[in-house]
Each structure stands twice: as C-alpha cells, then as structure tokens.
Amino acid sequence: MISMTPRKHIPLSRTLLTPVVSIVLTVIIGAMIFGLLDYNPLSALYEFFVAPISRPDQIGDLFVKACPLIITATGLVFCYRANIWNIGAEGQLIFGAIFSGGVALAFPDWPALILMPSMVLAGMIGGIFWAMIPALLKVRFNTNEILVSLMLTYVAALSIDWLVRGPWRDPMSFGFPLTKMYSDAALIHRIEVPFVGMLGQLHWGVVGALLFACVAAFLLSRTILGFQIKVMGDAPRAGRFAGFNPHVTTIGVMAIAGGAAGLAGMVEVSASMGQLQPNVSFGYGFTAIIVAFLARLNPLGVIFAGLIVALAELGGDNAQIVLGMPKVVTGVFKGILLFMLLAGETFNRYHIQWQRTGNKLNLKEK
Amino acid sequence: MSQPSSLSDTHLRPLFEAVSITKKFGDFIANNDVSFTIHEGEIHALLGENGAGKSTFVKIVYGLLQPNNGKIFWNGNQVFIPGPQQARQLGIGMVFQHFSLFDALTVAENIQLAMPPGETIASLSVRISRLSAEYGIGVDPDARIHNLSVGEQQRVEIIRCLLQDPKLLIMDEPTSVLTPQETGQLFSVLRRFSENGLAILFISHKLDEIRALASHATILRRGENVGSVVIDGQTNRQLAEMMVGAKVKNISRQNAPEKSEVLFEVKKLCRPKDSIFSVALRDVSISANAGEIFGIAGIAGNGQDELMAALIGEWRGHDDGILIFDGMDISGKGPAERRVMGMGFVPEERNGHAAVPSMRLAENVLLTGHSLGNLVRYGLLDLFGMRAKANLIARSFDVRLPEGNPLASSLSGGNLQKFVVGREIVNVPRVLIVSQPTWGVDVGAAAFIREAMLNLAAKGSAVVMISQDLEELFTIAHRVAVLNDGILSSAEPTIDLTAEKVGLLMGGTHVSREERT
Incomplete structure (x- = not known):
C-alpha cells in the first residue's frame, strides 16, 4: 500500500x-x-525549448502567448482556493470577447480614452454574466458547478459562432465568418521599448496581466477577502463558524474568475485579432486550469507556470513547422x-x- | 483481599505477552519499548492520556499495525500477527470505538458479513440468541441496526466478536458513548466473560470505571509503559499522576453566585430536523446568569450539534425573540455580529470547525477575531497584530508550541483545545458558549480549561457548557439541564443532582427512533 x-x-x-x-x-x-x-533528439529538443526563445522578439511573443493564460488562471486561483470548481473559464472568456466586441463594434467612433475602459468593463461583465449562471444555480439549487460551467462553455462557443456568422458578420467579409475590424481606438497597442523598439507582439495587455497577478497575490495573502476565500476552501464549517457566508463566497470567487476570464477574452481579441471570429480562444480557458494548478494556486506562481505552458505550446508549434513532427x-x-x-x-x-x-x-x- | 506485590504472583499462565514493542511513525515514537502481559480471564485496563500510544498499541496487538521492534507471544509461543484476520484466528477480538455496522441491515445480516461464508442467517440467528441468553446481552438478531440505541449497537459488535470464540477481547474506549446505566450493564456482561476465562483488554481514561471493572492496569505515558499495577493498591490520584506524569491539580466546585441578572436567554427554541441524521430541537429554553456555568448534559447525538449551531448563529430560525443576550434580541444575528456584541463560542470539533488545521495559529486567531475590529483595517490584515495575539493566547493559556507560528494541525489535541478556548477567553466575552470543552484532551489540559472557565464566570460572565462528561459537569457547573432527543430538561442546581438522576434523564426517557419519526 x-x-x-x-x-x-x-x-x-x-x-x-x-x-x-x-x-x-x-x-x-x-x-x-x-x-x-x-x-534527432537534440534538434527536436532545440526546437522545443531553445528556438522559441532564442531572440528578444520571441521572448516578447512568449509573454503574449502566456498573457491570456496568466489572466484567466489568476482568476481561477480564487475559485479553486475556495474549493469552487469552475471548469468553464473558456466560456467566460468567450463571453468577455463577445461583450467587449459588442461595445467596440457599436461605438467605433469613441475615442480610446473612453472606448478602452468601456471595453475592459464590458469584457469583465460578459465573463461575470456567464459565470453567474453556474454560481447562482449552485447557491439556489445546489447544482454542480463543474457540470454547469463546463456545459455552458459549449453554449458560449456556439453563441459567438452564431454571432459572427449571423447578425454581427461584416457584409464586406466575402462570406467569411468575421465581424468588422475594430476601430484603432479599440485595439491594444504594442509596447515600444525605449532604444529597442517593438519586442515581437509584446503589448500593453501583458503588463496588465502581470499587474493583475501581483494584485491577486496581495488580495489573497493580505486581505480579509483572501482569508475568507481560503477558509471557505480549507474548512467550510470553520468559515461558517467565523461568520462568513458560503453563498457570498461562491458568488464572489465565481465573479472574480469570470471577470478575469472575460478580461482575457477582451485582451486577446483587442491585442491579437482586431475583430471577432468563431475561434477567439484556443482552449486558453482549459489550459489555464493546468496553469493554476502548476502554480500551486499561487498568483505569482501563475506567471511562471503561464510562461512554461506557453513555451511548451510555442515549442510544439515550432517542432511541427520545422521538423514536420505530427x-x-x-x-x-x-x-x-x-x-x-x-x-x-x-x-x-x-x-x-x-x-x-x-x-x-x-x-x-x- | 491480599495484594500481590507484582503480576508474576498470579498463578494463571500468561495468555498474551508483548515484549519491548516499539512503533515509530516517521520521527515520532508512538510506542517505545512497551512490554505487557495479560492472563486468562483477567480484565486489564490500558490507561493513558490522549496521544499516549494506547490505540497504537492495541492496533499492533490486533495486527492492524506492525511494530518496528519487539516480540509477541501467544500462549507462550512467539507469533507474528500480520493482520486482523490472523489475530482473529489466534483468538483475539476487538470492539472499536466507532462501530462498523450497516444501518439498513439486521443484526444477523451484519454479523454474517463478518463471518466466514457458508453460514445461513437462520443458524446464525440461533447462535446469536443462544449467546445473548448465555451472557444476558439482549440482542435481537432480526432487529435493524438503525432502530438500536448506541449501547445496543455496541452489544452487536461484542456478539460479533464472541462468535469468533476469542480468548482475548480488546475494547477501545467502550463507555465513551454509553449512559451510566448502559455502562453498568456492559460491565456486568464483561465480568461474566471474565469468569468464563476470557481475557479483556479495556482501554479507558476514566479512573472510576477502571476501578469498578479491572483488576490490573498498565499505564502508558508518551508511548512508554510507566507501570503495570494492581488497581486495588493504587489511589485514583496515584493513577492519574502516573498517566500525566505530574501532580494533578484539583479544581473544586464553586458556590453558585448569589441571585444575579440573566445574561443569556433562549426562549422555546425549535428547530426542525434538516436530514434524517439530525435531531429536531423542541422548545429548548436556557437562562444563564452572570457568574454562572450553565451545564447541558446528554449523550452525543441528542441535539447537541443542532443546539450549538443555533447558539453560535450558524443556523438561524425565522422567529424573533428566541435568543436574548443581555436584553438584546440576537435571534437574527450571525456569528460575527454576536461576537462583536460580546459573545464567544467554542464548538466541539477542533479540526475544521473551531480551527482550520491547514492554517497557521495567527490565521486561526483571525477566524473569530476578524469582526472584533483591531486585526483588520480597511480589509487589510494586521499580520503583526495577529501573531501578537496568537502569542498572547499561547502564553496565557499554556499552549505549548513548536517554534514560530505553527500550523494548527501541528498542535496536539490538548494544546489546540487550550488555544481555541483561550482565543475566546482572552477577549473576556460576557457570554461564552462551549461544547465538549475537554473532549479528547489530557487530564492536565482539561483541568486548565475548566479552571479558565470558572475564572471567566467569576469575573461576571455567563458560561453555557454542553458536555457529555458528567464528572466535568458536576465539578464546575452551577446548574445542569439534560438534553435528550432534542428536549432540554429544566435546570437544577448541581448540588441537588446525583449521577443516577442525570443518567436517568439522559437515557431513561429514551424514545426509540422509530417512534420518533
């Protein structure tokens, strides 16, 4: 044994x-x-681990790849710390993209100073909206949040598919399922590092992701909110004894995770795509679950775990392209x-x- | 009766002998060089505090654990007991503290599961009836387990062991779940076993029981055998001191306070049962005065958990005016609000209820201190304040800590209990509500906790203490009421009560569960 x-x-x-x-x-x-x-094992390992980060601009791209993972996984850390098994970050991410995309497409003339915050807000509201469905069902009817959140992922994927093929399709897209391009004010711009210039696709969303992870680490370790989440996760009975409301905790962590995933969806579209398309996420919401656990549910660890997983993704792509590896x-x-x-x-x-x-x-x- | 000076004087041959048993779990030595002998027909008590290594030792005897070192002899021959099955084949039976019976099955069906295959229910029922008649055990083979009281379920476990025809029966804290009357019945059954030559190894920490039943005792302290003695030659105090390894401090009951103001009142609290396993509370009324310890006796599972949840505020009913604290209606208030008003609570379960085992002590301070204002400012935790408070509690309540700011799970049961009681008492709550405050706690820590509650009451606070331990209630409570099947009897001054009277209230009006539903 x-x-x-x-x-x-x-x-x-x-x-x-x-x-x-x-x-x-x-x-x-x-x-x-x-x-x-x-x-050749050596060249394969080279393509996996070294080639994707052999130039400064590629390191920038690594961070770009890790960006949605870091944001989403950081949100999920709150859920998992509270022992709430939100498996549906993918759907919440998609709804963030839909809501923020809706704002971007509806108000293309707004200046960036107004449009960008509105989109951030809309993205988070979209994610929270989608996360509230399993959260409220759990609180009210004690449904299983794993099943509900997971199944809603498919609903979300079909929703965006319908939108970009139907009502939101750009009439000038030659039949492709794409919306209009976002206006310039709705795009997240690349970072121009002084004396160096652009670092690959490195954009301001990455800075936001790193900041978010740091703020989350502070919230979890130094505030009563984080304490409440950890107590509810480790010993729910002790949490009720302390006077914390388990329903409020459930709704709170689902809102944080949903908001984060929605934000990731908004950033991903605004920084890398510039328009909505049927696939705005490439499984980021699911990969983020692995990232969260790889990080031992620590927001600062999420940064490193996100980078490692992103490296594995980029290395895999690279090996497929260069070596023709299946x-x-x-x-x-x-x-x-x-x-x-x-x-x-x-x-x-x-x-x-x-x-x-x-x-x-x-x-x-x- | 003449007192043999040592065990070797007995003329009976040793049935079971353990020589120099050592068992380590990692760095922790649970049993260190323990030797032990029991003779045919002897009732031998294994005494020791919580964590002294009693359970480890009997698990080794029963083959559930393997010793790192040492030898075991059975009828003079060295044996190796790799598992419980081999132990049963040798003739060793064990009745565990927690029963392993299926509620939905009958007595005979449950017993059949433990027997070698091939025996029919009918023939088994005959054997069960014959055995229970022989020893006056009174077990109906066709009764379903969920209709039986805890004492009856224990008898089923005993019968199950007896059918294997054991020579040595191990009983792990058998009386912890019984009323005084049931305990008496159990003892007379065990004495009859002993007269028929069955040796009984009886684990307990209750000295009076051991004295009533056993002839010999082996005392374990911190994993070591500190002595095997003939009980008649020892006073209770001597035995207790062997267990604890120090002088035991006596605390005596204090005079009830002169008529004083009512600080905490419960008026006809009703709570419907929320699952088939819970007990409905029916018109429970409590009135605790300033300076008083109000005791609530009763066997576990008669509504204590439900009552405690209602008093803490984890469960709240819809009616107003049920719970009154110092003249204010607190029926609708949650635990944190009640604490702010000046109440303190210590639930029975330390791990996962009163404390979070996976968190550090400083964080556990926050569990009941977060609403009190000084440890959380603008949502931010005062980490230094939390540690200072944890250290203050540790110092004033004699909590022995591993260095630094340890995890709650690294504290022993007694130390953690002193911590969770101390955590409330340092705030000097006007009303303190505790449940089983010394459950599973060593004698020294129990005395300390009881004294702390008495001191709090002496300062003018009211203490409501739910306890199964009659000795504890009689020692420190000023008035005692009995909770049975969700109904609380009226409180009577402890001076007017006897153990028999409380025992009758605890179990006498026991309604069987079928009638209840």
Whole structure:
C-alpha cells in the first residue's frame, strides 16, 4: 500500500530545484521518444525549448502567448482556493470577447480614452454574466458547478459562432465568418521599448496581466477577502463558524474568475485579432486550469507556470513547422512536461512510503 | 483481599505477552519499548492520556499495525500477527470505538458479513440468541441496526466478536458513548466473560470505571509503559499522576453566585430536523446568569450539534425573540455580529470547525477575531497584530508550541483545545458558549480549561457548557439541564443532582427512533 504524508519542512532550495529536476527528466524521456520515432533528439529538443526563445522578439511573443493564460488562471486561483470548481473559464472568456466586441463594434467612433475602459468593463461583465449562471444555480439549487460551467462553455462557443456568422458578420467579409475590424481606438497597442523598439507582439495587455497577478497575490495573502476565500476552501464549517457566508463566497470567487476570464477574452481579441471570429480562444480557458494548478494556486506562481505552458505550446508549434513532427507527438511531449512538473511538485510536498501490510482485510476493519 | 506485590504472583499462565514493542511513525515514537502481559480471564485496563500510544498499541496487538521492534507471544509461543484476520484466528477480538455496522441491515445480516461464508442467517440467528441468553446481552438478531440505541449497537459488535470464540477481547474506549446505566450493564456482561476465562483488554481514561471493572492496569505515558499495577493498591490520584506524569491539580466546585441578572436567554427554541441524521430541537429554553456555568448534559447525538449551531448563529430560525443576550434580541444575528456584541463560542470539533488545521495559529486567531475590529483595517490584515495575539493566547493559556507560528494541525489535541478556548477567553466575552470543552484532551489540559472557565464566570460572565462528561459537569457547573432527543430538561442546581438522576434523564426517557419519526 502506498501512503502519502505531507512533509513538515520543505527547504526553499528543494522547492526551487524540483522543477529543474522535472524538466531534466522530461528532456531525457522526450529525447528517448523522439529517438524512437527517428527524429534527432537534440534538434527536436532545440526546437522545443531553445528556438522559441532564442531572440528578444520571441521572448516578447512568449509573454503574449502566456498573457491570456496568466489572466484567466489568476482568476481561477480564487475559485479553486475556495474549493469552487469552475471548469468553464473558456466560456467566460468567450463571453468577455463577445461583450467587449459588442461595445467596440457599436461605438467605433469613441475615442480610446473612453472606448478602452468601456471595453475592459464590458469584457469583465460578459465573463461575470456567464459565470453567474453556474454560481447562482449552485447557491439556489445546489447544482454542480463543474457540470454547469463546463456545459455552458459549449453554449458560449456556439453563441459567438452564431454571432459572427449571423447578425454581427461584416457584409464586406466575402462570406467569411468575421465581424468588422475594430476601430484603432479599440485595439491594444504594442509596447515600444525605449532604444529597442517593438519586442515581437509584446503589448500593453501583458503588463496588465502581470499587474493583475501581483494584485491577486496581495488580495489573497493580505486581505480579509483572501482569508475568507481560503477558509471557505480549507474548512467550510470553520468559515461558517467565523461568520462568513458560503453563498457570498461562491458568488464572489465565481465573479472574480469570470471577470478575469472575460478580461482575457477582451485582451486577446483587442491585442491579437482586431475583430471577432468563431475561434477567439484556443482552449486558453482549459489550459489555464493546468496553469493554476502548476502554480500551486499561487498568483505569482501563475506567471511562471503561464510562461512554461506557453513555451511548451510555442515549442510544439515550432517542432511541427520545422521538423514536420505530427501534432500528436508534440502533444505527448507537452503532456510529459506537465506530468513531470506536477509529479515533481507532489514528491516535493509529500513523503511517499510503500508499506508492507498484512493483508487486504485491513480495509474492512477501518 | 491480599495484594500481590507484582503480576508474576498470579498463578494463571500468561495468555498474551508483548515484549519491548516499539512503533515509530516517521520521527515520532508512538510506542517505545512497551512490554505487557495479560492472563486468562483477567480484565486489564490500558490507561493513558490522549496521544499516549494506547490505540497504537492495541492496533499492533490486533495486527492492524506492525511494530518496528519487539516480540509477541501467544500462549507462550512467539507469533507474528500480520493482520486482523490472523489475530482473529489466534483468538483475539476487538470492539472499536466507532462501530462498523450497516444501518439498513439486521443484526444477523451484519454479523454474517463478518463471518466466514457458508453460514445461513437462520443458524446464525440461533447462535446469536443462544449467546445473548448465555451472557444476558439482549440482542435481537432480526432487529435493524438503525432502530438500536448506541449501547445496543455496541452489544452487536461484542456478539460479533464472541462468535469468533476469542480468548482475548480488546475494547477501545467502550463507555465513551454509553449512559451510566448502559455502562453498568456492559460491565456486568464483561465480568461474566471474565469468569468464563476470557481475557479483556479495556482501554479507558476514566479512573472510576477502571476501578469498578479491572483488576490490573498498565499505564502508558508518551508511548512508554510507566507501570503495570494492581488497581486495588493504587489511589485514583496515584493513577492519574502516573498517566500525566505530574501532580494533578484539583479544581473544586464553586458556590453558585448569589441571585444575579440573566445574561443569556433562549426562549422555546425549535428547530426542525434538516436530514434524517439530525435531531429536531423542541422548545429548548436556557437562562444563564452572570457568574454562572450553565451545564447541558446528554449523550452525543441528542441535539447537541443542532443546539450549538443555533447558539453560535450558524443556523438561524425565522422567529424573533428566541435568543436574548443581555436584553438584546440576537435571534437574527450571525456569528460575527454576536461576537462583536460580546459573545464567544467554542464548538466541539477542533479540526475544521473551531480551527482550520491547514492554517497557521495567527490565521486561526483571525477566524473569530476578524469582526472584533483591531486585526483588520480597511480589509487589510494586521499580520503583526495577529501573531501578537496568537502569542498572547499561547502564553496565557499554556499552549505549548513548536517554534514560530505553527500550523494548527501541528498542535496536539490538548494544546489546540487550550488555544481555541483561550482565543475566546482572552477577549473576556460576557457570554461564552462551549461544547465538549475537554473532549479528547489530557487530564492536565482539561483541568486548565475548566479552571479558565470558572475564572471567566467569576469575573461576571455567563458560561453555557454542553458536555457529555458528567464528572466535568458536576465539578464546575452551577446548574445542569439534560438534553435528550432534542428536549432540554429544566435546570437544577448541581448540588441537588446525583449521577443516577442525570443518567436517568439522559437515557431513561429514551424514545426509540422509530417512534420518533
């Protein structure tokens, strides 16, 4: 029988070393798989880990790729800390894109100073609106938020699909399912770094994402709001004893996560697409779940986890393009990387023992 | 009766012998070099505080745990007990503190599940009836478990062990769930077993019970055997001091305060049951005076949890005027608001209710302190203030801490209980409501907690104490009422009460669950 007991003392050095060990193991196993499939392991690993960040502008692109993941995962951290399993960030992200897109398309003439804040607000309201459906159903009827939020993702995907093919389609799009291009005031601009110029696609939304993660870390660790969320997640009975309202907590964390996902949708469209299309998200809402857990539900960790996952995504694309590697193989490699990171973290936090026990009847006696 | 100077004087041969048993969990030594002998027909008590290693030791005897070191002898032969099945084959039976019975099945069906396959319900029922007649146990093989009282369920567990024809029966804290009357019945059954040659290893920390039942006792303290003694040769105080390893402080009942103002009142509180497992409260009325400890006796599961939730404010009814604190109606107010007004609460369950085990002590201070104004400003936590308060509580309530600001889960039960009681008392609440304040706590910590509550009452606060422990109620409560099946009897001065009278109220008017629904 395997038993896992939490370790009492985890030295910082080991916490920092764990991901390194995980990545080394990933590299070794990955090299073996690539070798078995007749790819040169060294060049495959190069395309995965080095090529995507070998130039400054590519590092900028890495941050751009990580941006929606960081924003969405930071919001999800609040939910998961409170033990509310919001799996539907993807749908909330899409509704953020729809609401902010609606504002952008309806008021193309507004100046940026008014239009941009309105879009940010609309994006968050869109995400919150979509998150409130599972939240209110849970509070009122005790429905399962996992199922409701997940199923609503598909409703959201079909909603935007219908909008861009139907009422919101640009008549001049030659039949393509696209809306009109946003006005210039509705676009998030790239950052011009002094003396360096543009860094790839690096845009102001990335700065916002990093700020948001920092603010979230502060909220969780230093405010009564964060305390309430953690207590409700760790020991709901103690939370009620403290006088916290579980319903308010549920609605609050769902609103935070939905608002964050909606914001991510707004940023993604305004910074990278410039118009609504059937696919505004490439699974960011789902990948963000992995990012949140990879970060151990710590908003500052989300930044690093977001960058690692983004690197795996970009490296996978790169290996497909340069080496002609099939998508399934890059997918397997990404899976190994995530598995190793999560497993490493588990070994870091828990002491694993293989115990010899007398017989299986033990279970019956408990 | 002559007192043998040591156990070796007994002429009976040893049935079971454990030599130098050591069991470690990581760095923690649960049993250190424990040796122990029990003879045929002997009733032997295993005494010790919470966390002394009693459960670990009996789990090793029953094969549930393997020792790191040491030998076990059965009838003089060395044996290895890899699991409970082998223990049962040797002739060792065990009745656990928590029963493992299926509520929806009958007694015979439950027992059949534990027996080797092949025996029919009919023949099993005959054997059950014969055994229960033989020992006067009184178990109906066709009764369904959910219709049985806790004492009856325990008898089913005992019968289940007896059918395996054991030579040694281990009973883990069997009386913790019984009324005084049921305890008496259990003891007479156990004595009959002993007369028939069955050895009984009886785990308890209640000295009076051990004295009434057992002839010998082995005392464990911090995992070590501090002595195997003949009980008649020892006073209760000596035994207690062996358990605790220090002088036990006596606290005695204080005189009831002169007639004083009513600080806290409950007027005909009713609460419907919200699940089949809960108990409805019916017209519960409490009136606690300043300077008084108002005791609520009763066996667990008679509405204590439901009452506590209503008093804390975790559950609130729709009616006004039910709960009155110092003349103010607090029926609709939540726990945080009640604390601000000057109330304090200590629920029974430490882990996950009164404290969050995965959080640090300073954060646990915030659990009941967040509404009191000085630890949270503009929504921001005062981390220094929280730690200072945690340290203050630790210092004034003798909470022994691992260094720094430890996780609540790293404290022992007694220390954590002192912390959650101290957390409320340092605020000097005008009304303190506690449930099972010394449940599962060692003798030293229990005395400390009781004294702290008495001191609080002496300062003019009212304390409402829900407790299963009659000894505790008689020691510190000024008045006691009994909660049975959601109905609270009228309170009577402790001086006028006897254990028998309270015991009758606790179990005497017991309505079977079928009639209740």
